[in-house]
Amino acid sequence: MSASGVFVLILSVVNLAILIGIGLFIYESIREQEPRAPKVGGFFLAFHIIVGLGILLWPAARTAIAWLLGIILALHVPFLIPWTRGARSLNGAAGYLAGDGSEFEQMDERDIMFARNRSIIPGTPQYEQYYKLHPEHKEYDDRRRAKGGPLGKPGLIDSSYRPNVSMLISSFELPNFLGKVARVDPGASAARSSYANKEAPPPAQIDPDKATRIVKGWARHLGADLVGICRVDPRWAYSRRGEIHYGEWDEWGKEIPEPLPYAVVVATEMKHEMVMTAPHTPSVIESGYNYAKGAYITTILAHWFGAMGYRAVAEHNRHYDLLMVPLAIDAGLGELGRQGYLIADKFGPRVRIFAVQTDMPLVPDKPIDLGAEKFCEACKKCAESCPSKSIPMERQRKVDRGIERWKLNEESCFEYWAKVGTDCCVCMAVCPFSRPYRSIHKLVRYILRRSELARIVFPYIDNFLYGKRWRPREAPEWVAYPKGVPSEQTVTSESLS
């Protein structure tokens, strides 16, 4: 082959590789119902088709095209240089504490929005006691309680379409059955099923490495999409009980027991196509379904520890002693995002997190750095899309309860939940880290884990390619809700408690 033939071949191969990359980007964007990205991709596709024709049909342009392709490739090279400054998350959740950590205050479960909404009932001693301690919350809480439970009137935004509301009610129901058996003590007769020994079993002597492999495999087999182990830092435990689900009112306000030394932390992936309908009902159905899954996984795991002769506590929607996000950071599942959710490995904020405390010795995982800390500083997509403007827009974090972070306005967020009758999920759906873990998005995550430059530049590229404005996507047919008008399937009175 002549020298000019080789030149044409090289240019054509490079241009074809770029065309394939753009084609993949367009394909994924259409699959994800992205409104802007396929158009932007189409523009670049057309441009490179013209470049391809130029290579083949216009010899005089080949040198200029070679320069152009060379510059395009050269612009990508800096992103491939592995260098990062390291993130706070590498020190675990303690890395987010301000200064020496002495300002940190443990969280009282009585203060969380859910507990204030459903576990403080007007006319009860708890009501009197709580608002004597916190008069500043009274007016808001009374007003919000009048609108119903955490979701107000469930599914309101979709005319409370009955099949969908029933899906969310039925899935949120499952953890209710399991919360009562969250705490497992092999010494207690109630912990032993008819399949177990009648005597309290002595703890199985098992090598921590082997135990860790077994428990991780078991958790994945049960449906966990991410599993990590950490030593439990008692600072991430609630100080006092605030959520009462089973009428155990003497527990309200009591100190939470000292946590067990280890935790198995699991995350389940929320389906992309469901989350992307946010704030409509399919997204809250997916939340409910994942809460049910988490309760199922952690209850079985806790009882497995019990059968192995160790104590365990399942941490799920109907029983929390610990805060899940710091625990997940310590267990190497991800980082803290601007909207206060975990940005998890592979799935971003599109996960629900659960855990099991245990005293079986296990091998902890190391915290990870996904690049979210730097990315969040410039991105701000969640803050810009939040319908209640509850997420701070500033570049810099502030210190709150001794933690350096962007502090969500929980009251305005919770108010919006009542307005739409779902748990909103817009900030989860709009986050670039939420994109499906496949093809081009896998490559982007790979680069972000390794390149500080990518963490600085990619938020701007993301905004250019995908735009900033949130638009809910079409729901899968089986969960599609009627638009605009109330239907004969409208629910009139239900509210989740």
Ligand code: SF4
């Ligand atoms: S859940 Fe919705 S209202 Fe709440 S912070 Fe996220 S986007 Fe805003």
Ligand code: SF4
């Ligand atoms: S949307 Fe952007 S700013 Fe918000 S959490 Fe995700 S990456 Fe961070």
